Amino acid sequence: MKDGIPIALxxxxxxxxxxxxxxxxxxxxxxxxxxxVSNLTSAGEFAGVRVIAAxxxxxxxxxxxVIINLRYSLMSLSLTQKLDEKVTLWQKLLIAFGNTDEIxxxxxxxxxxxxLPYMLGLQSLPIIGWTAGTFLxxxxxxxxxxxxxxxxxxxxxxxxxxxxxxVARKSRAVLIVASIAVFCSCLFRYVPFLQGISDGIxxxxxxxxxxxxxxxxxxxxxxxxx
Amino acid sequence: MNIYLYIxxxxxxxxxxxxxxxxxxxxxxxxxxxxxxxxxxPYACLMAMTFPAVFHASDHVIAxxxxxxxxxxxxxxxxxxxxxxxxxxxTVFLVSLVCGIQA
Numbered sequence: 001m002k003d004g005i006p007i008a009l010x011x012x013x014x015x016x017x018x019x020x021x022x023x024x025x026x027x028x029x030x031x032x033x034x035x036x037v038s039n040l041t042s043a044g045e046f047a048g049v050r051v052i053a054a055x056x057x058x059x060x061x062x063x064x065x066v067i068i069n070l071r072y073s074l075m076s077l078s079l080t081q082k083l084d085e086k087v088t089l090w091q092k093l094l095i096a097f098g099n100t101d102e103i104x105x106x107x108x109x110x111x112x113x114x115x116l117p118y119m120l121g122l123q124s125l126p127i128i129g130w131t132a133g134t135f136l137x138x139x140x141x142x143x144x145x146x147x148x149x150x151x152x153x154x155x156x157x158x159x160x161x162x163x164x165x166x167v168a169r170k171s172r173a174v175l176i177v178a179s180i181a182v183f184c185s186c187l188f189r190y191v192p193f194l195q196g197i198s199d200g201i202x203x204x205x206x207x208x209x210x211x212x213x214x215x216x217x218x219x220x221x222x223x224x225x226x
Numbered sequence: 227m228n229i230y231l232y233i234x235x236x237x238x239x240x241x242x243x244x245x246x247x248x249x250x251x252x253x254x255x256x257x258x259x260x261x262x263x264x265x266x267x268p269y270a271c272l273m274a275m276t277f278p279a280v281f282h283a284s285d286h287v288i289a290x291x292x293x294x295x296x297x298x299x300x301x302x303x304x305x306x307x308x309x310x311x312x313x314x315x316x317t318v319f320l321v322s323l324v325c326g327i328q329a
Contacts, residue, residue, distance in 0.1 A: 010306075017315075027229060039237050041240055043272060044240055061232060065240055072243050073243050073264075076244050080248055089249060096245035099244045151318040151322065154283055155311040159308075161276060161297040162305070163272060164273055167269065174269050179273075181271070186277065207270045210273075211267045211270045215259050219262045
């Protein structure tokens with residue numbers, strides 16, 4: 001459970017800015033909290049909020065979630081190799097719910113095989129922090145001066161940058177893939193006849209295009225696979 | 227459309243993505259293309275969401291650019307997620323303040 005404290009604190013601050021984004025998308029604090037406690041995914045929720053704000057359809061929403069959260073299936077897959085043999089099927093159903101990037105990272109660094117009590121302890125505080133942060137962010141977003149909430153808007157992007165750039169510096173392939181994604185996303189934003197395409201669809205297309213090119217030209221070595 | 231329907235669909239999809247591999251698949255993925263694709267997805271997706279949207283997330287483009295520069299520098303120095311996120315945010319706030327005074 002102790003391992004979850006730093007994650008919970010980080011989640012609280014980041015979800016706070018997610019709450020602000022939800023508020024500007026026209027969602028209430030309660031809706032935001034419900035979304036956070038049931039989804040538990042920063043990038044996925046953030047993209048979902050953008051689809052909702054743009055009045056996108058359900059199919060678009062489903063596609064964005066599948067693409068953006070696809071990485072979790074890979075993490076869940078790795079997790080299967082490390083779970084304690086005694087973990088039963090219904091216990092796996094519980095563990096799956098809280099498999100976020102950070103929890104996965106900590107779990108994989110854990111020295112022993114993963115038991116149900118360890119996983120639930122690890123997940124509990126981050127889930128609380130994530131949900132509470134979203135709720136308070138959406139509440140506070142309404143009363144905070146615009147300059148403060150605009151600045152906090154940038155936090156989530158800052159976190160994304162912090163995830164990608166250190167890896168991109170070490171791996172030229174990741175750098176190229178990330179650059180392709182950025183280039184593609186700029187096209188959708190600034191090229192006139194592409195501007196009509198919604199946010200969610202544009203993120204999906206850019207992600208698939210960049211990751212596919214990466215997989216073709218820079219296939220991952222067996223060694224690199226964590 | 228009801229926003230709770232959106233939330234329910236999102237939660238359902240996200241849960242299935244996490245749950246199915248954990249319960250169904252017991253072996254290892256062998257296909258190199260699939261493995262590589264899945265490896266690159268998070269980076270591509272996060273960057274597509276960040277750029278160029280981050281430059282439009284503040285009232286002042288200069289402030290947003292400053293925030294991004296600070297975030298990138300700190301990230302490359304190996305600072306943690308929180309440090310980078312907070313520093314970017316504080317930078318945007320301060321630069322916006324200066325821009326606001328001049329405007």
